[in-house]
Amino acid sequence: MKDHQDDNDAPEYDGPSKSQVKRDMHALQALGKRMLDLSNDQLETLPISETLRAAIEESRRIRQNEAKRRHLQYIGKIIRQEDDPEALEKAIDAFDAGSEEHTRRHHLAERWRDRMIAEGDSVVGDFFSYCPGADMQHLRNLARNARKDVEKQKNTGQARKLFRYLRECIDDAEATG
DSSP states (O other), rough: OOOOOOOSSOOOOOOOOOHHHHHHHHHHHHHHHHHHHHHHHHHSSSSHHHHOOOOOOOHHHHHHHHHHHHHHHHHHHHHHHHSOHHHHHHHHTTTSSTHHHHHHHHHHHHHHOOOOOOHHHHHHHHHHHHHHTTTTTHHHHHHHHHHHHHHOOOOOHHHHHHHHHHHHHHHHHHHHO
């Protein structure tokens, strides 16, 4: 008689291994730890639940190491229940000056600024379609002042103000969109 295994005898997939679950949980805790390092303004822009926001605020008050460690586990558990932990990680990456997302947004704002200075108000309308939450009048004013600086070959910081506002609009648009 042959020793063969029926297709019905094949082991069923029971989900991720215990080790994988642990790695995932540690990754969520690391994400929670990065959230603790954000400023209150940065934290406000993140798409998180009130439960997670309260847990982060509570964790900032804890001083004892073991209590901090346990609370970080709790934060990881809450993050796992959030709608989109990947989007949350991407939003946090945008605050990290060395991250690809931060660099991408930085270059995007630079390109918009350079176009607004070179091409004029028509680009402001294009930017408004990209970031509908932007204040068009304020943006036109910033772009006009930056153009004047370039024409007069002066540097009064208008291009930098324009860049900062563009970056803020881009961050807001991508955090909500």
